[in-house]
Amino acid sequence: MIKHQQSSHDTSRRRLLLRGTTALSATAVALLAGVPAKAAKSATGQDASRDAAVLNTALALEHEAINAYTLGAQSKLLEKPVLAVALKFQGDHKAHRDRLVSVLKTLGATPAEEKTLAVYAQALDVEKLKSQADVLDFAAGLEHGAVNAYLGIIPSFADRPLAKLAGQLAADETEHFVVLSQALGRELPAPLSFGV
Amino acid sequence: MSVRDARWIGAISMTLVFGVARGSPVTGSVARGKELYESRCTACHSLDHSRIGPAHRGVFGRHAGQVAGFDYSEALRSAHVTWTARSLDRWLTDPEAFLPGQKMGYSVADAQDRADIISFLASAEAR
Numbered sequence: 001m002i003k004h005q006q007s008s009h010d011t012s013r014r015r016l017l018l019r020g021t022t023a024l025s026a027t028a029v030a031l032l033a034g035v036p037a038k039a040a041k042s043a044t045g046q047d048a049s050r051d052a053a054v055l056n057t058a059l060a061l062e063h064e065a066i067n068a069y070t071l072g073a074q075s076k077l078l079e080k081p082v083l084a085v086a087l088k089f090q091g092d093h094k095a096h097r098d099r100l101v102s103v104l105k106t107l108g109a110t111p112a113e114e115k116t117l118a119v120y121a122q123a124l125d126v127e128k129l130k131s132q133a134d135v136l137d138f139a140a141g142l143e144h145g146a147v148n149a150y151l152g153i154i155p156s157f158a159d160r161p162l163a164k165l166a167g168q169l170a171a172d173e174t175e176h177f178v179v180l181s182q183a184l185g186r187e188l189p190a191p192l193s194f195g196v
Numbered sequence: 197m198s199v200r201d202a203r204w205i206g207a208i209s210m211t212l213v214f215g216v217a218r219g220s221p222v223t224g225s226v227a228r229g230k231e232l233y234e235s236r237c238t239a240c241h242s243l244d245h246s247r248i249g250p251a252h253r254g255v256f257g258r259h260a261g262q263v264a265g266f267d268y269s270e271a272l273r274s275a276h277v278t279w280t281a282r283s284l285d286r287w288l289t290d291p292e293a294f295l296p297g298q299k300m301g302y303s304v305a306d307a308q309d310r311a312d313i314i315s316f317l318a319s320a321e322a323r
Binding site: 050053054056057060061064122123124125141142144145146148149152153155156157196 | 235236237238239240242244245246247248269292297299300301302303
């Protein structure tokens, strides 16, 4: 009897897993095939448009990061080697932007638009930046926030490939944050200190 | 009573008075809430400028979807919600469950963390 119950439990668990795999693949297959998946449902029954809304928030974050580095570069406060690293990081954010735009279009969503540099300058209050250390601290703060934001949105995705993408973005932002922190002479982050 | 004790009592009283004045209890730590806010919320928000999300100063007691110039989702624009300790707690627990169709994908799982963040937000009164 017990054996039968276990077997029945295993069977239903396998069914659940299979069902989940099929449903989770709906958007993933559409992503791979390059067709809109706006109406795709996840395993939880959540519409793919919900995932797209979260990705669009991430895209807005990347737009802001790109412009923040432009503002930092234009400040003339950065020494040449530091500027080179800042522009490398900006390039990473542009790659993030392009990837997010691509995924959003595949999902049938309209990607969030970039605002003007002046809007970002005001929102980020860049007038307060008076030295290279100020710029590095400002950038480190944004990168740290981005790490936590990306880690924080991972559970909200119905589709696992999108959660993985958020994890990849978080990893890149972590790299940026650590490099900037080291440039500021700060200690390496403690274990489990991100996302809390 | 030491000066330090008096300051603590004063701070606690301020928090309680503020919470009662708004009609809902605010029981968290403003100081810890500030740390949490800076760590978790400032990727998208700030007190004084709308960025990815709307500016937060004065959010406590404000009707949802009312920061001028911010591009809210229809869910927030049409919501009949006033931001109190209770509504903010529900929002931070699961924004999508609270107001389906909103844009925020971030939530705060721990009740004490939410209480502390809410206390910090309550302390950031409109200028």
